[in-house]
Amino acid sequence: MSDEISAPVVGMVGAGQLARMTAQAAIGLGVEFRVLADTQEDSAAQICTRTVIGDYRSAGDLLKFAAGCDVVTFDHEHVPGEHLADLERVAEVRPGGAALRFAQDKLAMRDRLSAMGVLAELGVRCPRYWAVSSPADVTAGWPIVLKATSGGYDGKGVWICQTEEAAAEVISHGIGLLAEEYIPFDRELAVLVARSPKGQGGSYPVVQTVQRDGICREVISPAPGLDPEVSLRAQRLGLALAAELGVTGLLAIELFQVGGELIINELAMRPHNCGHWTIDGAVTSQFEQHLRAVLDLPLGSTTSTARAAVMVNVLGGDDQDLYSRFVHVMAADPGVRVHLYGKRVRPGRKVGHVTVTGTDVEQLRDRAWRAANYLSLGTEEPGEEPVEEASQ
Amino acid sequence: MSDEISAPVVGMVGAGQLARMTAQAAIGLGVEFRVLADTQEDSAAQICTRTVIGDYRSAGDLLKFAAGCDVVTFDHEHVPGEHLADLERVAEVRPGGAALRFAQDKLAMRDRLSAMGVLAELGVRCPRYWAVSSPADVTAGWPIVLKATSGGYDGKGVWICQTEEAAAEVISHGIGLLAEEYIPFDRELAVLVARSPKGQGGSYPVVQTVQRDGICREVISPAPGLDPEVSLRAQRLGLALAAELGVTGLLAIELFQVGGELIINELAMRPHNCGHWTIDGAVTSQFEQHLRAVLDLPLGSTTSTARAAVMVNVLGGDDQDLYSRFVHVMAADPGVRVHLYGKRVRPGRKVGHVTVTGTDVEQLRDRAWRAANYLSLGTEEPGEEPVEEASQ
DSSP states (O other): OOSSOOOOEEEEEOOSHHHHHHHHHHHHHTOEEEEEESSTTSTTTTTOSEEEEOOTTOHHHHHHHHHTOSEEEESSSOSOHHHHHHHHTTSEESSOHHHHHHHHOHHHHHHHHHTOHHHHHHTEEOOOEEEESSGGGOOSSSSEEEEESSSOBTTBTEEEEOSHHHHHHHHTTOOOEEEEEOOOOSEEEEEEEEEOTTOOEEEOOOEEEEEETTEEEEEEESOTTOOHHHHHHHHHHHHHHHHHHTOOEEEEEEEEEETTEEEEEEEEOSOOGGGTTHHHHBSSOHHHHHHHHHTTOOOOOOOBSSSEEEEEEEEOOSOSOHHHHHHHHHHHOTTOEEEEOOOOOOTTOEEEEEEEEESOHHHHHHHHHHHHHHHHHSSOOOOOOOOOOOOO | OOSSOOOOEEEEEOOSHHHHHHHHHHHHHTOEEEEEESSTTSTTTTTOSEEEEOOTTOHHHHHHHHHTOSEEEESSSOSOHHHHHHHHTTSEESSOHHHHHHHHOHHHHHHHHHTOHHHHHHTEEOOOEEEESSGGGOOSSSSEEEEESSSOBTTBTEEEEOSHHHHHHHHTTOOOEEEEEOOOOSEEEEEEEEEOTTOOEEEOOOEEEEEETTEEEEEEESOTTOOHHHHHHHHHHHHHHHHHHTOOEEEEEEEEEETTEEEEEEEEOSOOGGGTTHHHHBSSOHHHHHHHHHTTOOOOOOOBSSSEEEEEEEEOOSOSOHHHHHHHHHHHOTTOEEEEOOOOOOTTOEEEEEEEEESOHHHHHHHHHHHHHHHHHSSOOOOOOOOOOOOO
């Protein structure tokens, strides 16, 4: 019989909206949750009592932060690899540096994935890719996709080049680049899985994602009309990659669907925009699931609580006053779930998301887009154009 | 076009688990939430960045707290009535003192309710009651229920007396008392409604509650086998009382069911144990709903997201180490939702609750009781005895 409360301390490096929603999930678990924030105004720092201010690029700040934690995890992939090794000497780091490398370095990820037998077994492939250091490396096959090997997010660090001149301009900045074949996809899918150090895995339903200018705008769960066989392959892929890469915590895999073919676009090892719908639409939210996984607790049920869920991101418009527009949205649709991130509004910045759950996907999409557009713009635009079902 | 973020500041007096779960809901709304706590270790103070330490019985502490808030609301009913009037001069107080009086003073509540025509219209009544000041006031009709007119909670302040001697012993303590007829009820029900200052009202489904030793142990939503006509009367009662008493925020009404008859037991004007299931089982949780109501925002949907939900409170056992028992519960039932309050374990103290949603009520009850018993005791006892359906 213990006299002490033994709940462990989880520290998350980074204090954006992912950390904010993880902090919210930690409350119910009774787990002490800390964030390493740039400033007290960061999205998560506003609402997390155990906020430490520091620089995630500083080994000293990271080590000081980790010293008070049992487990360290991440809100983003930008902690330098050499600091991860230092961290691992003082705390459990989940995901560990050996896994996280493949979310940080796209060239390393491509090399590692291409060598995996499981991809061929599942009929999944990566785009053709190669390292780029000079304009001579990209001369044909336009359009070509250039990607910064590290540091990108929300479309930053990705350039679709139509000409040699455009490619040369990107290459002239001297950052590490790889080139990839451009995939004319039918649609984008994502699979989100969790894996614990003990090796337990769990997959959420495969979702369809809609990006605009490289930013995730909409997620539909489950992906409408997806062939169950393709869905199963995507979930198997998620679980297999999490195991082969030794991921602990969440792994999100962004996929292109071309007919029945699945092509791997990107990996992330943290809560991910493709899983925000789980707060309102699944038994266990991705944020609680990430905590359970990094704490090596048994995973929660990934079952959906409704037939379908649609999540739309709220991007900042011109007007700071998000709150007053909230009233209209609440009155217009009492069933819409709004999540605000406490961030200052800047045009195009993700400042929140809305989720609607139910049965009729087109109705859900219409409701979610109306709410998100009103929050962004103060006008109730019609829903986005219909999502085309992939040809099977 | 505004340049300022205009989200208002809500302050809650008291920092128990109700404030903790309200703080959790405030995160998504992007509303600044403060609590007035006794100590930094209080359940809500642990996780709320805007915690003010102070005494809710001190007018000075209350006024200092209220000065930074747009709206003040409550986690309990124990703020002295004279201080409420002071508070109302510096902030919006919701519910206001004129309404809150009827949750604070059971004699005033009985007098007020008994004078309402709507009770007779709805075929609802109060128990027979009378003020008590000496043993001569209770001489016949055993058992008789004695209640402290104010200050009770979780069964404290309620005595079921079988004899004159037992009653005399209670009366000898000199506290304000009323006597009520003992109601041999079929079962207990509760209805939870929200009302905003604008007058919008919304009712959650009527639930069955099971109390042990005056403490709520289990809530089943909706109340199994409840005649739809009785359910409708209970919801109408909730909305009518909220309007007649001028309640802003939540109003919970605990009811005795005797056949088709409804008898009013208690009122509370705050988030209530009978509504904890809404976090996992309704579109809008009672905690978000309370915030929306006190902020005069449009109310959220009160629709259930599953056919049925069962909530069981986790009471403290002998062992502090709740967390290590958590692992077993998570592994045994990945679908159970556990909510811990961060409170030190003391025998019989409410330290958390579990909720299970689905279709088969008896299965849900079995799962919820297993999880709660294991968290309390470290042994997996079978579910509680079956709940009898009320005779209709």
